[in-house]
Amino acid sequence: MRKLALNDEILLSIQQPARYIGGEFNMVQKDPDKVDIRFAMCFPDVYEIGMSHLGIQILYSMFNDREDIYCERVYSPWMDLDPIMREQNIPLFTLETQEPVKNFDFLGITLQYEMCYTNVLQVLELSQIPLHACERGENDPIVIGGGPCAYNPEPLADFFDLFYIGEGETVYFELMDRYKENRAAGGGRQRFLELAAEIPGIYVPAFYDVTYHEDGTICSFTPNNPHAGETITKQLVVDMDSVGYIEKPLVPYIKVTQDRVVLEIQRGCIRGCRFCQAGDVYRPLREHSLEYLKHYAYDMLKSTGHDEISLSSLSSSDYSQLEGLVNFLIEEFKGKGVNISLPSLRIDAFSLDVMSKVQDIKKSSLTFAPEAGSQRLRDVINKGLTEEVILNGARQAFEAGWNRVKLYFMLGLPTETVEDMEGIALLSEKVAETYYEIPKEQRHGKVQVTASSSFFVPKPFTPFQWARMCTKEEFLERANIVRGKFRQMLNFKSLKYNWHEAELTVLEGILARGDRRVGAVIEAAYKNGAIYDSWSEYFNNDAWMKAFEDCGVPIDFYTTRERSLDEVFPWDFIDAGVSKEFLKREWKRAMEAVVTPNCRGKCSACGALKFGGGVCFETRETTEGTGL
Incomplete structure (x- = not known):
């Protein structure tokens, strides 16, 4: 019988105690004393989000298929439990054995979105693991980062011992085997990191030095350890059927995002x-x-x-x-x-x-993602959808019985004009009009068209990685232009328009294209109280703005600044497959609105x-x- 890390008094005082007690259906149970490696797998968000993530389930199953590895799970404590753990000095623990994460060999943290970065620091601090990799000793876990945000690991470089670039089914076992071999040989933490750096796809930030030009752009990014290569090549599964999947997925006791x-x-x-x-x-x-x-x-x-x-x-x-x-x-x-x-x-x-x-057509809505309101801008982004295709699809859907449609757009895309913005309302109106063009006997009640705008964030390894990003004020101005146009539509009562948070988007853009200097800002923001930034009710923009000011890091350097095609980016040392020359070609074709x-x-x-x-x-x- 496992002894829970939280006593009854604490469990009764917090929301959803099931987030922390484990014991779910299909949870893996092993004897910790009979395994060689203990791996704590972390999703740095609340349990309901983390339990819905496919990658965690795949790695959990894959690791636990090996008898010598016990993979357990840990999630970010919610806002009600966090202060209790700090006040009572309760170290963060795993769900399977309720043991402190600090006692494990590895802490693997998946980085699915930039707005979880302060939660990464929360996990480290509550685990009683030093925040900075350079301060960790022989008894601290090796902290690994992976996932899509690891394709620009630099803003988090100070906090991770290593990053895994690519798909998890490829070289993880080689990494585990080298860990066992090094330990058997009496090697320490530094020696293991050197052995790890020799494995394709493994990046050890401490083994690289960065220098900067006077204008703040990167001058050089070079290895300082002979075991580190100049380029880190992503690892991917070649034959998808050659790797196992999940035989017995974990089944939570409470409702999660994807149940x-x-x-x-x-x-x-x-x-x-x-x-x-x-x-x-x-x-x-x-x-x-x-x-x-x-x-x-x-x-x-x-x-x-x-x-x-x-x-x-x-x-x-x-x-x-x-x-x-x-x-x-x-x-x-x-x-x-x-x-x-x-x-x-x-x-x-x-x-x-x-x-x-x-x-069930009566209960479901259809989702279209035109992304842009005009054909010109759809060509710029290479969306490959014409207005004719969109309206034909809507017409066929309405004839089949649907009467609710969701349309997803982006504002702030490169080369966007007022005409493109207003096109969002015009296209939504045309979709609604299409409903009333079909015979009355084929309609099912009133039509509802909901248009949503996110704000554009340039991401690494895309043709738009060179793009200028809008300011908060520019984003909101564009949303107001679209909203104003919606109010002019004849079918206004059948249309609904909403948009994303502008302040959050600006911050996401900084973290997405940031370099190592942004790490100090993340840490300062966390110490200012920033946490659960992806949750609008907890997002504290003032904490972030103060951090940028205190650290002397200019926001516009990472957002509105124009970038030259020959600039060295923080992620250029990673070979993600698509070449930089291809991305440059696509950037130029975008500026000419040429479709690929x-x-x-x-x-x-x-x-x-x-x-x-x-x-x-x-x-x-x-x-x-x-x-x-």
């Missing part, structure tokens, strides 16, 4: 949207086979009791076996009350046909196929071993 089985059907994307980091860093497109997915879909639904399965990918419509997979799920689970969720579908006749088979065909149309020589395992869609042949 369903998640089946990853492919990685990568063929579309080439110029603002999308995931579309670039996860290239090339790699699919699971239909038989692989059938096996895991059946096993996961059987082992969890969930009544919903979500088919996950960046663009589900592009999975070549989607129809066969959906038909299998419909037939296999007919009459068993299993719902099928299909996120990231493009709205076309095929997708609508698939959705009509698996969704998707990967099934014509290979654009982005560089990602050099990893092997991708598919050239012109020949349908794999490129493994070709050197392309």
Whole structure:
């Protein structure tokens, strides 16, 4: 019987005690004394968010498949428990054994979004692990960062011993084996970091020095240790069926954000949207086979009791076996009350046909992502959607019985004009008008079109990494222009418009393209009280602004400053597959509003196929071993 780290008095005084007690269905239990390595896997956000993350579930299953490793979980304590742990000196603990994280060999922290960075410091401080890697001793865990934000690890460089660049199924076991070998040989922390730095995809920040020009841009980024390479190459799974998936997903006792089985059907994307980091860093497109997915879909639904399965990918419509997979799920689970969720579908006749088979049309809404209000700007961002396609999709959806549509846009995109902004309202109006063009007997009540605008953030490894970013005031001015245009629409009562938080977006932009100097700002903001920044009710912009001022770090250097094509970026030492030359070409094509065909149309020589395992869609042949 496990002894809980929190006593009954504390558990009764906080919200959702189930966030901290573990014991969930399918939780792995091992004898800690019979394993060689103990790995604490952390999602630096509240339990309900972290438990919904697919990557954690995959790594949890993968690590625990090895008898010599015990992988346990830890999440950020919520705002009610955080002060209690500090006051009573309770060290942060894992859910599986309730043991302090500071006693583990590794603390792995997934970095899914920039606004979790202060929570990373919360996890370290509550774990009683020194915040700075250079201050940790032999008895402290090795702190590893991974996930999409690790593609620019520099703002967090001071706080991590190493970063894992790429997909977790590739070299993690080699890293664990070197840890065991080093310990058996009597080696210490420094020696292990040197051994780790020799593994492809592993980045040890302490082994690199950065110098700056007088204007603040990077002058040089060079290794200071012979074990460190000049370039860190991302690691990715070549053959998707060669790695295992999740046989028995964890099932929480409380409702979480995604309370369903998640089946990853492919990685990568063929579309080439110029603002999308995931579309670039996860290239090339790699699919699971239909038989692989059938096996895991059946096993996961059987082992969890969930009544919903979500088919996950960046663009589900592009999975070549989607129809066969959906038909299998419909037939296999007919009459068993299993719902099928299909996120990231493009709205076309095929997708609508698939959705009509698996969704309750009366209860669901359709989601379109035009991203921009005009065709010119959609060409700039390489969205690959015309107004005709959007309206035809809406018409087919309305004829099939849907009457609620969500439209997602971005404001602040490069080259955006007032006409582009107002186009958001005009396109939303045209979608609503399309509903009233179909025969009355085919309509189902009133139409509701909800348009949402996020604000554009330039991300590393995208063609827009050179783009200027708007100020908070410019973002809000643009949102007001769009809102004003919506009020002029004839179907105004059927339209709804909302937008993201401008202050939060500016900060995200700084953290996304920041360098090592931003680390001091993160730490200062945390000490000023910043935490749970992605939660609007807790976001404290004043804490951040004071941190920038106190640290002498100018905000506009990272946001509104124009960047030259030959500038050295903080992340340039990482080879993420897509070449910088390709990104420059795409940036120039964007400025000319020239569309680049998707990967099934014509290979654009982005560089990602050099990893092997991708598919050239012109020949349908794999490129493994070709050197392309």
